[in-house]
Amino acid sequence: MPKIVRFHETGSAEVLKLEDLPLSEPGEGEIRLKVEAIGLNRAEVMFRQGQYLESPQFPSRIGYEAAGIVDAVGLGVRGFRVGDRVSTIPSFSMGQYGVYGESAIVPATAVASYPDSLSPVEGTSIWMQYLTAFGALVEYGQIKKGDQVLITAASSSVGLAAIQITKAADALAIVTTRGENKKQQLLDAGADHVIVTDKENLVERVMAITTGHGTRIIFDPVAGPYLERLAEAAAPGGIIFEYGALSPEPTPFPLFPALGKGLSVRGYTLFEIVKDPEMLARGKQYIYEGLKSGTLKPLIDRTFPLDAIIEAHRHMESNQQIGKIVVRVSS
Amino acid sequence: MPKIVRFHETGSAEVLKLEDLPLSEPGEGEIRLKVEAIGLNRAEVMFRQGQYLESPQFPSRIGYEAAGIVDAVGLGVRGFRVGDRVSTIPSFSMGQYGVYGESAIVPATAVASYPDSLSPVEGTSIWMQYLTAFGALVEYGQIKKGDQVLITAASSSVGLAAIQITKAADALAIVTTRGENKKQQLLDAGADHVIVTDKENLVERVMAITTGHGTRIIFDPVAGPYLERLAEAAAPGGIIFEYGALSPEPTPFPLFPALGKGLSVRGYTLFEIVKDPEMLARGKQYIYEGLKSGTLKPLIDRTFPLDAIIEAHRHMESNQQIGKIVVRVSS
Secondary structure (H helix, E strand, O other), X not given: OOEEEEEOOOOOHHHOEEEEOOOOOOOOOEEEEEEEEEEOOHHHHHHHOOOXXXXXXXXXXXXXXXXXXXXXXXXXXXXXXXXXXXXXXXXXXXXXXXXXXXXXXXXXXXXXXXXXXXXXXXXXXXXXXXXXXXXXHHHHOOOOOOOEEEEOOOOOHHXXXXXXXXXXOOOEEEXXXXXXXXXXXXXXXXXXXXXXXXXXXXXXXXXXXXXXXXXXXXXXXXXXXXXXXXXXXXEEEEEEEEOOOOOOOOOEOOXXXXXXXXXXXXXXXXXXXXXXXXXXXXXXXXXXXXXXXXXXXXXXXXXXXXXXXXXXXXXXXXXXXXXXXXXXXXX | OOEEEEEOOOOOHHHEEEEEOOOOOOOOOEEEEEEEEEEOOHHHHHHHOOOOOOOOOOOXXXXXXEEEEEEEEOOOOOOOOOOOEXXXXXXXXXXXXXXXXXXXXXXXXXXXXXXXXXXXXXXXOOHXXXXXXXXXXXXXXXXXXXXXXXXOOOOOHHHHHHHHHHHHOOOEEEEEEOOHHHHHHHHHOOOOEEEEOOOOOHHHHHHHHOOOOOEEEEEEOOOHHHHHHHHHHEEEEEEEEEOOOOOOOOOEOOHHHHHHHOOEEEEOOOHHHHOOHHHHHHHHHHHHHHHHHOOOOOOEEEEEEHHHHHHHHHHHXXXXXXXXXEEEOOO
16 A cells, blocks of 8 residues: 555644555546655645645645656546656645655646656656746746846745746846855855845845846745835836745735835735646746756755655755755655 | 915815915926816825825925916927916926916926817816826726726726726726715716625625626725725736725735735836826827717816815815816916
């Protein structure tokens, strides 16, 4: 019987249990994967804590991203065969289809092949991060050469993806990190300027870098009171993407900067992109081309074995990582 | 000497003083008007109270909109001659150029002719209201046939302009008003549905009218805590324009509805339009055509003589009006 991660109550990482469950068969339109690697996301920590957009029904599965081999195909599935090497695109309910485990069943629409040049660890580290950043920066933000982009929480996999997409557009990537310790790694990852928010004034630094103009695009998963600083750092006509809710504090709308500068504050999640077949197709094409040309390259922080899933979640919550945390599955 | 309205301190309507001041000469690029009518705006009440985007320097002039006859032209002004019948487009500092009075000097770029079919009272009641609503609904909102639009504070001149522009686009105008007393007049003004917020649940009514979808565009000058209700009433992918700050309370950003539905909350003022020559030209063209075809028609609430300017401001603050409050100037 495959080992599957489930949890029976919300809470800290210890609620995650590795359980032996009978092998399931894929239903109509579904695919079963023999999982080789699982990419971890902040969304899963929030889901485990009961603080995500979706609430768990117990016992609940968990997990958005896996790479693996197709080992069974449900009725009506076209385009995939047993033996195909694929990874999952987060476009389903985690509670229903969660992919943490040795075997996972997912909708066929949520599966895509990944380039042969990538390992399974890399193959499970592309869709969430690049599609999320692609949708905001390219589809909605229409990033172009010479743009100035402010990327907060830049050490996350999505933050690093945003740096790569910004540089691929010949735009300027100004990024933030809390402590000094990640500064050099963020410069190595392509950031043009790193602002260490524990010791530097964000607005002053952004204004100095942009000669008083501010940044046209801001890409932020934190929200909370710091949104007021981001609005001060925005250029006239700028757009602030809020793609997460990491701050536990309420988020004030920066009304006067928004009126004075014509700012947009836009809630955004990957689901807008994956639900739209045309945007999803453009995103996949963009990502395939970027991986091939080398402008996009997933950065792996560290891997864990499946039986260390609790430790892997704890590592994510430590905020010590730079890049993707991946669980390797061997069976 | 012309009578000019100035104020020497912020405060209630009584701070407005009618003063005899020497006739000034227009400088380079400026035009002097013999004022015939003055259109009042909420912005002027807020400026008088010291709560506007611009702060007064005392003694301060006041006023954005006037219709009148060109009676002097400064150096370098092209396209206008003494005797022309024009009205002002708010695109200047109120403190510097305020138009309340028998004579006003304004930048030539802030002057436009208005259709012969309009009286001066109507001619001073078009630019602020129609350009403001045009910019949000047409330029940025890209309103189209079948759209559903929620317009709050609909009895204001800008609210009524938004109703007319929504109907001109063959879209649905759902409007709000606080009390029952203005309901019939708003229906007469073209609203498809009027929600009386003192006694009806905004979100339930909007969802009933839109069969659970919500409205794609929301046009709101109030902000404050009610923004959370507006976000609940918004359709997926919707945009909420905040074009004022009438609420004295802080404005929370509706983070979870914004994430879940991909909502934009956009600060917006007319100044974005008037500073952009192409958008301004499109707006003027749209308004001239609408006035000619009759899809746009300014609704005048009431007129006052210039020496009743205090009473006129009090009337605006009473929130009893429907449409534009205008001061007639005779000299």
